Amino acid sequence: MQRIAVIGAGSWGTALAVLLARNGHQTPLWSHDPEQVAALQRDRENKTFLPGIPLPDLIEPTTSLAQALDGATGILVAVPSQFFADVLSATAPFLPADLGVLWATKGFDLASGRLLHEVVLERTGQRELAVLSGPSFAAEVAQGLPTAVTLAASSMAFAEQCAAWVHSERFRAYTHDDLIGVQVGGAAKNVLAIATGIADGLGFGANTRAALITRGLAELIRLGTALGARRETFMGLAGLGDLVLTCTDNQSRNRRLGLALARGDSATAALAEIGQEVEGVITAQAVQRIAREHQIEMPICEQVYAVLHQGQTPEAATRRLLERSGRSELD
Numbered sequence: 001m002q003r004i005a006v007i008g009a010g011s012w013g014t015a016l017a018v019l020l021a022r023n024g025h026q027t028p029l030w031s032h033d034p035e036q037v038a039a040l041q042r043d044r045e046n047k048t049f050l051p052g053i054p055l056p057d058l059i060e061p062t063t064s065l066a067q068a069l070d071g072a073t074g075i076l077v078a079v080p081s082q083f084f085a086d087v088l089s090a091t092a093p094f095l096p097a098d099l100g101v102l103w104a105t106k107g108f109d110l111a112s113g114r115l116l117h118e119v120v121l122e123r124t125g126q127r128e129l130a131v132l133s134g135p136s137f138a139a140e141v142a143q144g145l146p147t148a149v150t151l152a153a154s155s156m157a158f159a160e161q162c163a164a165w166v167h168s169e170r171f172r173a174y175t176h177d178d179l180i181g182v183q184v185g186g187a188a189k190n191v192l193a194i195a196t197g198i199a200d201g202l203g204f205g206a207n208t209r210a211a212l213i214t215r216g217l218a219e220l221i222r223l224g225t226a227l228g229a230r231r232e233t234f235m236g237l238a239g240l241g242d243l244v245l246t247c248t249d250n251q252s253r254n255r256r257l258g259l260a261l262a263r264g265d266s267a268t269a270a271l272a273e274i275g276q277e278v279e280g281v282i283t284a285q286a287v288q289r290i291a292r293e294h295q296i297e298m299p300i301c302e303q304v305y306a307v308l309h310q311g312q313t314p315e316a317a318t319r320r321l322l323e324r325s326g327r328s329e330l331d
């Protein structure tokens, strides 16, 4: 039995804590919110973020990072990307130097636009790093529906160690060594899910959806390889796998945001209605910034950014994409 502290009790942190506890691990579950922790302790269920899933006895909700990390043999961070850097700084005093950090957050650092492994190193010092990503809706994982994810790390030994914590018959964790590609895939697919939501909401058909997914994949590959990722990583679970899942199923909050924008809802109203983190909103900003810096052509992501942050209408964004001149598919 390991003791693996899960940092972040939203839908994903809670689902991963349930998974770890079902695998027999002691699982402190940290939230910054005392009211949420009191409710988790009282109800033994996360009624806000993961309703209907009883918390196994091995889960110990807490607001204390010291308590969560006391004696921990592992840490898994699953807070939204906008809180990631601050939460990592807060954990640093309680992290032994030889404890690697695993995270399941999908996104870039809000302030700097950097990938999250750089934030972990900056905030907690040199150590082993690992990221869990891939097509995985929290509710389905918690229900025990078969799921496969990618676990990429700074060393294959650490990837295998982290994979062993979460791996089960119903949750297959495939190890990988491309820490950059796996992060880029998980983060940027959220922007493309907003794009496909918009297209479906505007009444475009299956051809359009397939085109957006495929040309979106080309954008992911351009972005990832410019940042040092390997092209083939994007053909795996953390690339194409998560892109297809998020672009095609209404469980995706990013896709639902796109659908709402196409209906004419404001982003503020749509986000309030969804009531959970929609990572693609701030990721669109980071992607726009990186694409400019590296001169990467990302027309779909650029139009999502324009809709979310520059007041462009979904209709105008669509026109801008369709008016682009023809080009080689190989570019």
Ligand SMILES: NC(=O)c1ccc[n+]([C@@H]2O[C@H](COP(=O)([O-])OP(=O)(O)OC[C@H]3O[C@@H](n4cnc5c(N)ncnc54)[C@H](O)[C@@H]3O)[C@@H](O)[C@H]2O)c1
Pocket (backbone or CB within 6 Å): 008, 009, 010, 011, 012, 013, 031, 032, 033, 036, 049, 078, 079, 080, 081, 083, 087, 104, 105, 106, 107, 136, 137, 138, 139, 275, 276, 277, 279
């Ligand atoms: N939900 C999923 O199906 C899923 C699956 C894979 C990856 N992810 C990723 O996991 C990450 C977490 O998303 P989620 O779905 O659990 O979000 P969520 O919307 O379900 O929960 C948000 C969480 O953020 C917490 N929070 C709010 N303010 C905070 C603060 N100041 N400091 C720390 N925490 C704060 C809330 O208490 C809550 O626990 C995201 O990067 C998301 O992309 C989610």
Ligand SMILES: O=P(O)(O)OC[C@H](O)CO
Pocket (backbone or CB within 6 Å): 106, 134, 135, 136, 137, 138, 190, 193, 242, 245, 246, 251, 252, 253, 254, 255, 277, 278, 279
């Ligand atoms: O609901 P979304 O759009 O944040 O997607 C959740 C997961 O990232 C799917 O793998």
